[in-house]
Amino acid sequence: MSTVAAIATPCAASGIGIIRISGEDALLIADRVFSPFSSGTKLCDMKGYSAAYGRVFSEGKPLDEAVALVFRAPKSYTGEDVVELSCHGSPFVLSQVLRAVLSAGAQPAPAGEFTKRAYLNGKLDLARAEAVMNIIGSQGEDARCAALNALDGALGKKTQAVRSVIVSAAANMSAWVDYPDEEIPELDRSTLAEAFSSCENELRTLLSGFDAGQAVLSGVDTVIAGRPNAGKSTLMNLLAGRELSIVTPFAGTTRDIVEQSVRVGNILLRLADTAGLRSTEDEVEKIGVGRAFERVGRAGLVLAVFDSAEPLNADDMRLAQLCAGKKAVAVINKTDLPPRADFEYIKAHFKYVAEISAFEDSGIDTLENAIEAVLGTENFDTSGALLTTERQRMCCEKAADCLNEAVDALSSGMTLDAVNVSCDGAIAALLELTGESVSETVVNEVFAQFCVGK
Amino acid sequence: MEYFAEKYDIAVIGAGHAGIEAGLAAARLGCKTAVFTINLDWVGNLPCNPSIGGTSKGHLVREIDALGGEMARAADATLIQMRMLNLGKGPAVHSPRAQIDRREYSKYMKHCLEAQENLDLRQAEIVALERGKDGDWLLKTKLEAVFSAGAVILATGTFLSGRVYVGDVSYESGPDGMFPAAQLSQSLRRLGIPLRRFKTGTPPRINRRSVDFSPLEAQQGDEHIVPFSFDDKPLPQNLAVCHITYTNAETKRIINENLDRSPLYAHKIEGVGPRYCPSIEDKIVRFADKERHQLFLEPCGLDTEEIYVQGLSSSMPEDVQLKIIHSITGLEHCKVMRTAYAIEYDCVDPLALSPSLEFQEISGLFGAGQFNGSSGYEEAAAQGLVAGINAALKLKGEDAFVLDRASSYIGTLIDDLVTKGCSDPYRMMTSRSEYRLILRQDNADFRLMDKGYALGLISEEKYNRFLEKKALVEQENRRVQKTVLAPCEQLNAVLEQNNTAPLATGAPLSELLRRPQLSYEVLAPFDKNRPDLPAEVFEQVEIGIKYEGYITRQQAAIDEMRRLEAKLIPEDTDFNLISGLRLEAREKLSRVRPRSVGQASRISGVTPADISVLLIYLARK
Structure with a gap:
């Protein structure tokens, strides 16, 4: 494989920035741009896990002082020869150094390339590789913990435990079938069914944690909806203003309706651009709140804002009905004013209701609790096994469905050879989940999502 | 003095179950074929159990028949008892098994070869095999004749440098007291063939007159016999009865006390024995907590008193064997006719073979049967058939005949051997197939x-x-699908009797057949216009409907497998040049030389990550 290079740290001003070069010619290429202060030293001659202090040059001109770390295959992140140049963390300097490295013979690393190589060289299993991606993308402490945990293979251990129960049942069935002369007792159908049921439950628990895990790991697309003047923008400013560590601008992302992200508890909420809506308020009046309602349908979380000082109108009721079956919190605003809205109606339509006064800055804690409760993140266990990608979720679901089918087949009196087919299906799905058996499409899909640098 | 005897298209070394099928297939495909055997009186010998079939082996026999092999016909013609094993465990694992009259079987097969056009059956020990100047193979016999052949199939069974062990005693021998092929190994090594030692064993034979059957449970054949062959022949009859007895605590004590006298445990045998068919001392040691082991007394034929004691395979010294046998209920006073023995033999590491069973590196040389590291008559016959077909196709310049895993147990067996290899004699089992519900014995045709x-x-x-x-x-x-049964009192009563929901509205017959609790038989009174069809037709329809969902699932898995199987790896690929492959993967891939990505993915020691590297390499090429 060719030698690739990329900036391995975020593109923002910081103390240190790292350029990673990986591949057969990594040391050779690094030697072309880096010259250690102790004369005569060459990176090519250095052992793995050693460092040299020196200067990075481009066409004879010094660019920066840097420390070069040398890793020798296979003992490196990618499993290949790797040089990491730790430079000063100015985006401009880093891009100059990268350019020098590329003109010295390296190829630019496409998205996810380093982790892909690590996976291909057997340094990471698929679930761990995905966990790396999540660490890079994670934005909160819980997210980082959860991602690190997946890296440790908590998910791998969990699925392995489930798998070994199924494998052992399948082995028992096979022995019973293949050795009719050996007095192997017939497997008790209800014992088998119990074993499969408990495996299915384990997997369903994993599945039920998926949404919460997603919320913690990558945040939730959140829409603040409500009729004009209900206090949407005040609520947004309130949420944003409270949390000083706001706000990752998502410039250039495809989520065009996201203006800013705020943290509530440990969850990142990506708030929809109500400001945009506001500027076309007149039009909204005209065409109704159709567009806003459309967004409600797509959101991972809806904060439905109601004005407690006004009687509910048709739009309010429509919003309440739209939120049925969705993850939603009713936010009854302006509790500082005399109540005229039908609170009972709202409470009948929303499981979670928070009464706040944006004006008085009160009730925000209740709102936070309600949000965590509706997302299922209030008891989120960052040390447990967690499904972190849609691919993993689908494999897990397939395995759970297969087990369900096996239990059904057992209770309906199907012969064990048929039950065995479901067992095989569950085992295959779990192997695919951890990447121990894998098809071409899966590999490509996973690595297309990686960001550059790690 | 050495002399040139005759020129053949194909020469088969060995006339056991592999050699027979190989020779017949080659001759039937029009090749001038010679089959050499050390002892003409034991063509198609059954040196171990006098039976053919059994779990997954019965599948193999029916597949052999569907491809035009001989084993099923011979077994049907000479069987003395037939049973379908695993009834009630599901159609995927139903397996026919027959007790065979051993001498009759051998007689049938010998005559079959003798009568086959294009085929010469010769008693001769091949002592050397080398490549002639014109590229043809030269086979030298002990009596100094030289035969030539365009292709050679090695089906040497346990004869190749065979050595028998009974306790402290050991001597060079083939099975059943026949001569071993003592010299051939040397010229195979010269050809660069990686030989190794495997071992197998057989239990004692006893005289029926000395057995006390009164305390023993008899085992009869099935009332309704399903023959192996799809031929239209009169149904075979059950003519013999087997009996069941057990080892006991005393047996266990005798074996444990004498373990040091077992050549296996005294480490005198270097050959690796079959894990799946262990000797009685092996079973006692490995399953120490098991109280007893089941034994079957199987008659060796109709015109002999010899009885085979299935489950008592051993290489203990003769005096210990006698004590073991006499400790068993019904056998207290029995007379032993043949002593149990272990036999060690040379065989090849099958990774050296391609899926056509031709050696990867040695053009025109094929292997089949125990020589390839398998165990069992049926496994041998299946490989013999495929090797014979491929030797003939090779000489005709046609593409190799390769069965994939989804097509058959035969394909699974050969793929396992040449892709995964084997560390002990390979026995077929239903659990070796991932497509059991599709690879049934009833649909081999x-x-x-x-x-x-x-x-x-x-x-x-x-x-x-x-x-x-x-x-x-x-x-x-x-x-x-079209016939609709209307709900009526009688029908609903039958449904409820069978623990399944009564009908409220009319339902197609197929929907009722789908229910696991119901069968064609049960529904007969309500299916007024049912045509009179052979039982195997109803069977196909019923299984197809009942297991439809599962069959569809397995078919989807097969389609996925075949997609990877269709991604071919160019024959000249140098795996050592693919960077990113781990060292172990490079070694394994270079050794197995998989034809496709699918095959590569099944090699042990090749990880999914290696497969990804391979896919990327192939995509870039």
């Missing part, structure tokens, strides 16, 4: 007969009968 016919090994008559059956199955399938 549906899966393979088209292929057998296309090869030219299935007669017009047999093929037409198959096409008729196929048409009847399709017709009946349509009928049960």
Whole structure:
């Protein structure tokens, strides 16, 4: 494989920035741009896990002082020869150094390339590789913990435990079938069914944690909806203003309706651009709140804002009905004013209701609790096994469905050879989940999502 | 003095179950064929159990028949008891098994070879094999004749440098006291063939007159016999009875006390024995907490008093064997006719073979049967058939005949051998197949007969009968989908009797057949216009409907597998040049030389990550 290079740290001003070069010619290429202060030293001659202090040059001109770390295959992140140049963390300097490295013979690393190589060289299993991606993308402490945990293979251990129960049942069935002369007792159908049921439950628990895990790991697309003047923008400013560590601008992302992200508890909420809506308020009046309602349908979380000082109108009721079956919190605003809205109606339509006064800055804690409760993140266990990608979720679901089918087949009196087919299906799905058996499409899909640098 | 005897297209070394099928297939495909055997009186010998079939082995026999092999016909013609094993465990694992009259079977096979056009059966020990100047193989016999052949099939069984062990005693020998092939190994090594030692064993034979059957449970054959072959022949009859007895605490004590006298535990045998067919001392040691082991007393034929004691295979010294036998209920006073023994022999590491069973590096040389590291008559015959077909196709310049895992147990067996290799004698098992519900013994004809016919090994008559059956199955399938049963009191009573929901509205017959609790038989009184069809037609329809969901699932897995199987790896690929492959993967891939990405993914020691590297490499090429 060719030698690739990329900036391995975020593109923002910081103390240190790292350029990673990986591949057969990594040391050779690094030697072309880096010259250690102790004369005569060459990176090519250095052992793995050693460092040299020196200067990075481009066409004879010094660019920066840097420390070069040398890793020798296979003992490196990618499993290949790797040089990491730790430079000063100015985006401009880093891009100059990268350019020098590329003109010295390296190829630019496409998205996810380093982790892909690590996976291909057997340094990471698929679930761990995905966990790396999540660490890079994670934005909160819980997210980082959860991602690190997946890296440790908590998910791998969990699925392995489930798998070994199924494998052992399948082995028992096979022995019973293949050795009719050996007095192997017939497997008790209800014992088998119990074993499969408990495996299915384990997997369903994993599945039920998926949404919460997603919320913690990558945040939730959140829409603040409500009729004009209900206090949407005040609520947004309130949420944003409270949390000083706001706000990752998502410039250039495809989520065009996201203006800013705020943290509530440990969850990142990506708030929809109500400001945009506001500027076309007149039009909204005209065409109704159709567009806003459309967004409600797509959101991972809806904060439905109601004005407690006004009687509910048709739009309010429509919003309440739209939120049925969705993850939603009713936010009854302006509790500082005399109540005229039908609170009972709202409470009948929303499981979670928070009464706040944006004006008085009160009730925000209740709102936070309600949000965590509706997302299922209030008891989120960052040390447990967690499904972190849609691919993993689908494999897990397939395995759970297969087990369900096996239990059904057992209770309906199907012969064990048929039950065995479901067992095989569950085992295959779990192997695919951890990447121990894998098809071409899966590999490509996973690595297309990686960001550059790690 | 050495002399040139005769020129053949194909020479087969060995006339056991592999050699027979190889020779017959080659000759039937029009090649001038010679089959050499050390002892002409024991063509197709059954040196171990006098039975053919059993779990998954019965599948193999029916597949052999659907491809035009001989084993099923010979077994049907000479069987003395037939049973379908695993009834009640599901159609995927139903397996026919027959007790065989050993001498009759051998007689049948010998005559079959003698009568075969294009085939010469010769008693001769081949002592050397080398490549002649013109590229043909030269085979030298002990009596200094030289034969030549375009292709050679090695089917040497346990004869190749065979050595028998009974306790402290050991001597060079083939099975059943026959001469071993003591010299051939040397010239095989010169050809660069990686030989190794495997071992197998057989239990004692006893005289029926000395057995006390009164305390023993008898085991009869099935009332309704399903023959192995799809031929239209009169049904075989049950003519013999087996008996069941058990080892006990005393047996266990005798074995444990004398373990140091077992050549196996005294480490005198270097050969690796079959894990799946252990000797009694092995079973006692490895399953120490098991109270007893089941033994079957199987008659060796109708005109002999010899009885085979299945489950008592051993290489203990003769005096210990006698004590073991006499400790068993019913055998307290029995007379032993033949002593149990272990036999060690040379065989090849099958990773050296390609899926056609030709050596990867040695053109025109094929291996089959125990020589390839397998164990069992049926496994041997299956490989012999494929090797014979491929040797013939090779000489005709045609593409190799390769069965994939989804087509058959035969394909699974050969793929396992040449892809995963084996560390002990390979025995077929239903659990070796990932597509069990599709690879059933009852549909071997549906899966393979088209292929057998296309090869030219299935007669017009047999093929037409198959096409008729196929048409009847399709017709009946349509009928049960269309026939609607109206709810009525009697029907609902029957449904409830069988623990299944009564009908409120009319339902197609197929929907009722789908229910696991119901069968054709149960529904007969309500299915007024049912045509009179052969039982195997109803069977196909019923299984197809009942297991439809599972069959569809497995078919999807097969399609996925075949997609990876269709991603071919160019033959000249140098795996050592693919960077990113781990060292172990490079070694394994270079050794197995997989034909496709699918095959590569099944090699042990090759990880999914290696497969990804391979895919990327292939995509870039």
